[in-house]
Amino acid sequence: MVPWYHSIITKLTVAFIILILVIAGLSVFYTFGATKTALKETTRDELVALASVVATQIDGDVLASLQPGDEDTPGFIKIRDQLYVMQSSNSEILYLYTMRKTDEGFVFVVDGEYGIADDAAGIGELYETPTDEMETGFTAPVAEKEYMTDQWGTVISGYAPVKNADGVVTGIVGVDMSAERVIERQDFIGSIIYLIMLIGIGITAVIIGIISKTMIRDIRALNDSAEKISTGDTNVLVTVVRNDEIGELASSFSRMVSSLKIMMMDEEP
Numbered sequence: 001m002v003p004w005y006h007s008i009i010t011k012l013t014v015a016f017i018i019l020i021l022v023i024a025g026l027s028v029f030y031t032f033g034a035t036k037t038a039l040k041e042t043t044r045d046e047l048v049a050l051a052s053v054v055a056t057q058i059d060g061d062v063l064a065s066l067q068p069g070d071e072d073t074p075g076f077i078k079i080r081d082q083l084y085v086m087q088s089s090n091s092e093i094l095y096l097y098t099m100r101k102t103d104e105g106f107v108f109v110v111d112g113e114y115g116i117a118d119d120a121a122g123i124g125e126l127y128e129t130p131t132d133e134m135e136t137g138f139t140a141p142v143a144e145k146e147y148m149t150d151q152w153g154t155v156i157s158g159y160a161p162v163k164n165a166d167g168v169v170t171g172i173v174g175v176d177m178s179a180e181r182v183i184e185r186q187d188f189i190g191s192i193i194y195l196i197m198l199i200g201i202g203i204t205a206v207i208i209g210i211i212s213k214t215m216i217r218d219i220r221a222l223n224d225s226a227e228k229i230s231t232g233d234t235n236v237l238v239t240v241v242r243n244d245e246i247g248e249l250a251s252s253f254s255r256m257v258s259s260l261k262i263m264m265m266d267e268e269p
Contacts (some may be wrong), residue, residue, distance in 0.1 A: 016208045017201065024197045035189050040156075043185075044143035046092070047158025047175050052141045054086055054096065055173045060164035063098060063171050066109055068124035076110060076123070083112030094155060094178045098162060099127065100171035101138065106130045109171055119152065134159055137172040147179045154179040218246050222253055229257065 062075040070076050079098065087096040096112040108121035121127075127134075129150050136142045137159025144157045155176040161169040218240045225236045236257050240250035 017205055020201050020204055024201065027197075035193070039185055039189065043156060043177065044145075044158065047143040047156065047177060048141045048160070050090070050093065051137075051143075051158040051160035051173050051175045054083070054175065055141075055160040055162045057082055057086070058098065058162045058171075058173060060162045060168070060170040063100070063109055063162055064164060066123055068122070070123060071114060079110045080112060080114055083110060084116065087112045092177055092181060093175060094181075095152060095174070095176040097121065097174050098171050099134075099174060106134060133157075134172070134174075137161060137174075138169050152176070215246060218242060218250070222246075222250060225253065225257075229260065 058079060059075075062079065066073070066076055066079075083096045083098070087093045098109045099106050100109055101107075102124075104126055106127045107123075108125045108127065109123055111120040111122070113120040114122065127150075129148070131144060131148065133142050133144045134157075138161055141160040142158070147154050147156050149155075155178055157177070158175045159172045162171045162173055164170050221240050222238070225238055228236050238250050238254045238257065241247060242250065
């Protein structure tokens with residue numbers, strides 16, 4: 001009996017599994033990369049849409065009138081409450097706020113969590129790490145191309161301009177989504193892809209095992225017949241019937257047995 005590690009079934013199964021792993025690995029690498037990119041673009045589109053909708057709900061004239069120290073005024077509270085309600089109604093939104101440009105740079109106007117969270121920004125608080133997309137947000141809805149990290153965490157953000165009654169831009173709405181949320185989506189999709197790959201490998205291994213087992217069974221049957229003939233037994237019946245190379249070998253083996261019988265009969269006195 002051939003040791004299992006020298007068996008053809010073992011070699012065939014291992015060879016096919018390695019081939020499948022290589023092909024599947026390359027496919028997963030490409031698919032996962034493309035999926036991550038597509039998911040990020042979808043997230044950016046969501047942020048742009050959210051920021052655009054929120055911007056239409058903000059009174060641009062009231063926003064323009066707010067100055068440091070106005071946090072207790074009805075105008076500020078109304079916008080703050082609008083932002084907080086919209087933020088709370090969507091679990092995907094981490095922060096919702098408004099900003100405007102000053103000579104000093106980009107400053108917060110209304111933070112949706114002002115008076116609710118300890119780290120919320122007040123009117124006029126300078127944002128220290130502005131981006132090009134934030135600047136673009138004063139002219140058209142836009143989303144950050146990459147994650148950004150500040151004192152509030154790592155997020156991906158979208159912006160949209162807020163306009164007054166005359167259509168003049170008086171600020172922007174900012175919508176932050178946690179990078180962890182996006183990464184969780186990517187990891188979930190990645191897990192599904194890996195699971196599908198593993199199931200595919202498992203099914204393929206079973207199929208290869210079944211096919212290899214039938215091959216080995218027939219090869220062993222031929223080997224047993226050959227051993228019987230080597231001991232002088234010519235009453236061997238080859239029962240292997242296949243439509244492949246092993247079947248051809250079995251047919252040749254049967255003809256050889258018949259020829260041996262004829263030769264032995266001719267040699268008898």
